[in-house]
Amino acid sequence: MRLEILPVLGIGDVTAGDDLAALIATAAPWLRDGDVLVVTSKIVSKAEGRLVDVPADGPERLAARDEVLAAETARVVATRGATRIVQTHHGFVMASAGIDASNVEKTRLVLLPEDPDASARALRAALRERYDVDVAVIVSDTMGRPWRNGLTDVALGVAGLPAIRDHRGEIDPYGNELHLTQMAVVDELAGAGELIKGKCDQVPVAVVRGYLTGGGAADGPGARALVRDAEQDLFALGTAEARVAGMLAAATLADGPGPEPADPAAVRRAIDAVADSLAPGTVFTLVTDEEARAVLTAAVPGWPASATGLVLGEAAPPVSQPDLVRFGADTQRLRVALAAHGVPSLLLPPPADSTASAALAI
């Protein structure tokens, strides 16, 4: 058993309206059933006319490029300087939405294919119907990734093989069940194709031979199966963007307390977290003792039925108007720290006959 990775030489420049199946079948009459064709998305885009005219340079070029990028963007994921990492309408997370200015005239930008899975299926069907060869097709592009330098080629579109090889449920020789092993083989195939494309000059198509045992497979669900929804992703936003989102959540914190009992340890950690930021003399005291709480509950107007504890805050005496404002700010610091520790809270007036300046129901 072996795999071979072969370059498809002599395809030349591709322009809008070109018949990719004819170009590839002519350049690679040696294609066989079961070959996996790895096709650089750029020639798919060019053949499909996914090009936009832009000025060759100057601020007009930048403005036009920004406009194109906005149109290709479903959601901004992270920004730093000129780098914009966005989720495209396909669901792919890529720098600049995969828009490319290389290997094209200076006055044009190349967009990703509108539906790379459909492009892969169409190319596969054309090769099968007109050239009688049943290959699988991967439309590939180059992507960066977090945490690791360097780019790799991955699959944007797939037809003729499943994007993922699923080992879940298999048992290893030691009797352990494999839990997590779903391999994104089409990304590995795209990367393997890039190895030969990158070694040669201007070779937009590679063939991986030996991975499939023959033709006849269904087109399958395509590369769409590789897209993880933002809600499922632990890295849906850049770190800086998520930090700002956390600050804005803090600024607009809603009134609690929540339906769950507050964890006294979390409350203490929150108090500790803000201690060094409080005006000198400000003290927050957690009251959870049942009897004391019952007394306080009766004394604090607006005490909510769902509250499970109380934090009493005292400003340093003597209390002036600016002191009370500062104390209110410190109380909000604590509310934010409580929220960061998963504890919703509600600001209340202090219990009657107490020296407290305010109370937080938690």
Place this chain on the structure above:
Amino acid sequence: MRLEILPVLGIGDVTAGDDLAALIATAAPWLRDGDVLVVTSKIVSKAEGRLVDVPADGPERLAARDEVLAAETARVVATRGATRIVQTHHGFVMASAGIDASNVEKTRLVLLPEDPDASARALRAALRERYDVDVAVIVSDTMGRPWRNGLTDVALGVAGLPAIRDHRGEIDPYGNELHLTQMAVVDELAGAGELIKGKCDQVPVAVVRGYLTGGGAADGPGARALVRDAEQDLFALGTAEARVAGMLAAATLADGPGPEPADPAAVRRAIDAVADSLAPGTVFTLVTDEEARAVLTAAVPGWPASATGLVLGEAAPPVSQPDLVRFGADTQRLRVALAAHGVPSLLLPPPADSTASAALAI
């Protein structure tokens, strides 16, 4: 030109102290100079004795596993449920620090090699010195990644080829300079090796033939070149973790204003951001007019020389003690929103003879 990917069959089970070079050279007497050997990190770890004994099941197993994970962790990156994505001491960001319980006895865990680049260099040297074959070596492992379902194999250790193929500075046929294209070829080679390893059963070593033109290359800087430092990474923390970090930053906000003039548009956006969260009747007014600001500056005690503007806040009259506390909390909301918009601020007493309850220098 072509690449071949070949499995190395018959290596069998590897245990601590095994001579990997001998096992591989015996199983693959057909190795040639310039072959790229892709070796699953697990057999490197096993040969190097990177195994830990743990209970086979129960809470004791979980506790032991947690302890092992903590020891392998340099920094926690993201957590959800039982999933822990951490940065290892090598710098790799991986689920569970790459600790693996598959393909090993139920009472043992396999850790990553302590220094996979050194492991790759040692294996390469042993094959060259004792078996007279000059190959490159990649120590590979399986990793998940953000945004895309499925795992791929990547390089943890490398000897005998550069981790990255750098196209920067090259000019394409259209005269465009390539700016960004640094390809992580060793990750693509590791993935290519996985394609054949995954097709076969229990094959821990693959060979990529044809990528290098022969032996004799330097060991090079290894896979360490692929590690991007957290400070350089836009996704150094999970989204949820970064949100919490943002909230804690809000809770412990330091006093400003900053050395840079505040952007009035950013201040207005910050006021708008909190408007719906303020107590009814609370009003914040931005004062940037030079003359008005000069009068206010004289009237506000503690006005800092670097401040470039003032936000006056008024609580709804008549002002009681709880109202002032609430107003202080609202002022802190605004300070946090200002910080989220990049505007540091400082809480001050109100100008004398004004109806304001507080002032923020910005």
